[in-house]
Amino acid sequence: MAIVHTELNEEHVHQVVDTIWASILGLSAVPVPSSEATYASGGVSLTGSIQISGLWHGEVRLHCDRDAARAMASAMFGLPADELDDSEVRDAVGELTNMTGGSIKALLPGECQLGLPTVVEGAGHHLQVGGTRLLVDASFLCADSVVGISVFEVARTTP
Numbered sequence: 001m002a003i004v005h006t007e008l009n010e011e012h013v014h015q016v017v018d019t020i021w022a023s024i025l026g027l028s029a030v031p032v033p034s035s036e037a038t039y040a041s042g043g044v045s046l047t048g049s050i051q052i053s054g055l056w057h058g059e060v061r062l063h064c065d066r067d068a069a070r071a072m073a074s075a076m077f078g079l080p081a082d083e084l085d086d087s088e089v090r091d092a093v094g095e096l097t098n099m100t101g102g103s104i105k106a107l108l109p110g111e112c113q114l115g116l117p118t119v120v121e122g123a124g125h126h127l128q129v130g131g132t133r134l135l136v137d138a139s140f141l142c143a144d145s146v147v148g149i150s151v152f153e154v155a156r157t158t159p
Helices: 009-025 066-077 088-104
Strands: 031-032 045-054 057-067 111-115 117-121 130-141 147-155
Touching: 009 066, 009 088, 009 130, 009 147, 045 066, 045 088, 057 066, 057 088, 057 130, 066 088, 066 130, 066 147, 088 111, 088 117
Parallel strands: none
Antiparallel strands: 031 130, 045 057, 045 111, 045 117, 057 147, 130 147
């Protein structure tokens, strides 16, 4: 029995994020060591999640505070941040999660399918998918806030 895995690493995620943030948002996303990344404490944050299935199984997550989400939505929709409603901000996080997940999927071995993005908003929330391990945890400074991208791999065996 073989374990299906990938050699995906933090540099791959940096390249994906740099490309998406520059081309879609016109914003820079400067890598920062995850150990030094701090999110706004006590505030509301958003987490976008998307599943990847096929030869490789896992999940890609985007995590940021509300200020970062609002700044990214403002850039995406070309509207002032104070004119955006909460659903537009969640839509932007979902779409960035989808684009990031799709770009990471393209780097994975074999045929894989991308699920639909889910966005959770709130204070102190935690997402967990059983049977996964953290493969990549990358953090970026964008619009004066930290944005995190995490890739989780589901361990599975094949005959």
